[in-house]
Amino acid sequence: MNTLLRKQMGIGLLLMSLGASACGLKDAWQDVKRSQSALKSELGIDAKVGVDITNGHTSIAVRLPAAPAGDAAEAKRAIAAVVTRACHSKVERVDISF
Numbered sequence: 001m002n003t004l005l006r007k008q009m010g011i012g013l014l015l016m017s018l019g020a021s022a023c024g025l026k027d028a029w030q031d032v033k034r035s036q037s038a039l040k041s042e043l044g045i046d047a048k049v050g051v052d053i054t055n056g057h058t059s060i061a062v063r064l065p066a067a068p069a070g071d072a073a074e075a076k077r078a079i080a081a082v083v084t085r086a087c088h089s090k091v092e093r094v095d096i097s098f
Contacts, residue, residue: 028053031087035060038086043078058089064098 028051035049039062050061060083068075080094 027089028058031060031089034086034088035062035083038082039079042082045079047079049083053089057092058087059093059095060087060091061095061097064096067098 032049032051036047039045039047039049045064045068047065048063050063052059052061062079062083064079076096079096083094084091
């Protein structure tokens with residue numbers, strides 16, 4: 001196999017892998033936006049939401065501007081339920097901090 005053909009194959013593989021990872025990033029970005037919107041509309045919470053995808057495992061981080069009023073455990077369950085429903089990808093863990 002000549003050098004030019006190897007370079008062309010390498011460039012093709014690089015472009016395909018970049019395209020696949022860009023789709024994953026786009027999906028993660030959309031999950032973040034959907035989660036923020038759902039938290040605002042359903043619970044009235046203006047939270048910062050982040051996503052971490054490592055080896056196919058998705059975890060969502062929700063940062064609240066202040067501690068929730070009332071029972072913190074109940075608030076965390078409600079937030080986790082809203083975020084899990086809003087995300088299209090399978091969420092394995094929801095981390096909530098304030």
